[in-house]
Amino acid sequence: MRLDNLRVRDAAALAALLEAIPADPPYDVALAPGDPAGALLRDAGFEPYATTIPMSRAIERMPDAPPADGVRLLTYDNAMADRYEDAEFDALDGLAIYRAMGRPTGYAQGAGYGDFTVALRGERIIGFCFTQVPEGIVWWLGVVPDERRRGVGRMLIDSAARATRVAGGTHLLTEPEDTPDARAFLGALGFRAREPRELLIRR
Numbered sequence: 001m002r003l004d005n006l007r008v009r010d011a012a013a014l015a016a017l018l019e020a021i022p023a024d025p026p027y028d029v030a031l032a033p034g035d036p037a038g039a040l041l042r043d044a045g046f047e048p049y050a051t052t053i054p055m056s057r058a059i060e061r062m063p064d065a066p067p068a069d070g071v072r073l074l075t076y077d078n079a080m081a082d083r084y085e086d087a088e089f090d091a092l093d094g095l096a097i098y099r100a101m102g103r104p105t106g107y108a109q110g111a112g113y114g115d116f117t118v119a120l121r122g123e124r125i126i127g128f129c130f131t132q133v134p135e136g137i138v139w140w141l142g143v144v145p146d147e148r149r150r151g152v153g154r155m156l157i158d159s160a161a162r163a164t165r166v167a168g169g170t171h172l173l174t175e176p177e178d179t180p181d182a183r184a185f186l187g188a189l190g191f192r193a194r195e196p197r198e199l200l201i202r203r
């Protein structure tokens with residue numbers, strides 16, 4: 001349960017808020033560094049576990065991505081779940097956000113929600129991208145390590161941009177874990193970074 005845009009005055013207010021949430025923990029919060037709510041949340045048992053970097057760009061004037069050799073894109077189908085989960089593990093193992101979500105993440109049952117596109121080489125899933133449309137929010141994107149730097153990520157973002165545009169959206173927005181790979185990749189695609197945010201979790 002992600003508590004977005006949390007605003008809280010003091011410890012008692014936070015306790016009352018948590019009490020009123022109609023779901024069990026884990027609870028997850030994203031805050032700007034230095035947000036005064038951080039200290040209250042730590043006192044209430046939340047632990048920091050990752051830093052993310054919100055990045056966005058307009059879809060207009062995004063250059064088309066050249067197809068990567070031997071790679072095709074398909075709309076995800078839940079019948080691909082086993083192959084998808086292998087790819088998800090290979091691509092995201094090592095990221096704190098993936099560890100915190102635990103397996104299964106739930107995306108393997110995500111067909112039909114938003115735009116969910118997978119990249120295949122032969123029958124192997126080598127990349128995936130789940131985008132909320134028309135908002136253009138890229139929630140989940142990865143390419144398996146042995147297929148990186150071949151243009152697969154670029155193809156997936158290009159596909160997310162098309163789906164968003166067709167649905168009436170104008171921008172892509174994503175908030176990956178703040179890693180050199182994610183910054184370099186999105187920076188190369190013309191995304192601009194905003195202030196990093198800290199993620200805290202209460203298990």
Ligand SMILES: CC(C)(COP(=O)(O)OP(=O)(O)OC[C@H]1O[C@@H](n2cnc3c(N)ncnc32)[C@H](O)[C@@H]1OP(=O)(O)O)[C@@H](O)C(=O)NCCC(=O)NCCS
Binds near residue numbers: 151153174181
């Ligand atoms: C980020 C990620 C999706 C990139 O996928 P990819 O298929 O390797 O990306 P592409 O090959 O399409 O890269 C496009 C351009 O981005 C830049 N780029 C991508 N990864 C880079 C890296 N590690 N270092 C420097 N530049 C990089 C390059 O300019 C590249 O073009 P080039 O290879 O012609 O120089 C992949 O590294 C990944 O899955 N990382 C772990 C999961 C993750 O961080 N997900 C959030 C992504 S926002």
